[in-house]
Amino acid sequence: MKKIMMICAVFLGLAFTANTAMAQDDTKAEFKFTEEKHDFGKIPKGIPVTTVFEYTNVGQEPLILTDVRPTCGCTIADYTKTPVLKGGKGSIKITYNAAGVSAFNKTIVVTSNSKTPTKYLIISGEVVEKVTASSK
Numbered sequence: 001m002k003k004i005m006m007i008c009a010v011f012l013g014l015a016f017t018a019n020t021a022m023a024q025d026d027t028k029a030e031f032k033f034t035e036e037k038h039d040f041g042k043i044p045k046g047i048p049v050t051t052v053f054e055y056t057n058v059g060q061e062p063l064i065l066t067d068v069r070p071t072c073g074c075t076i077a078d079y080t081k082t083p084v085l086k087g088g089k090g091s092i093k094i095t096y097n098a099a100g101v102s103a104f105n106k107t108i109v110v111t112s113n114s115k116t117p118t119k120y121l122i123i124s125g126e127v128v129e130k131v132t133a134s135s136k
Helices: 002-026
Strands: 031-033 037-044 049-057 065-070 075-079 089-096 102-112 118-128
Touching: 031 118, 037 049, 049 118, 065 075, 065 089, 075 102, 089 102, 089 118
Parallel strands: 037 118
Antiparallel strands: 031 049, 049 089, 065 102, 075 089, 102 118
């Protein structure tokens, strides 16, 4: 009988722990971006372009970005470095250096303390030769 009671106590303890862990996940920070992909369209060669990805913390805890890493050296990221409180807004500014003529599709990896700890933002477009007065 003692063994049965001990086994029941262990299972109840595990169930309580699992339920508590799930409840804590509901209080985590969470992103809600206005857009996660941005298409620059056709842009002239040699002129960097910038876009800003804005987000709101729709979770309960403060949202903290721990890293924002473009996947290539042609892209620079600047972002909100202070914690974003519940309902607060933050931004990630991305600048692409349009150095070579070609289509592009670049990924920015965002790491944070949110329920979704890794987010992927995408920029795309096509770099074209710059139109000059002599080429008209």
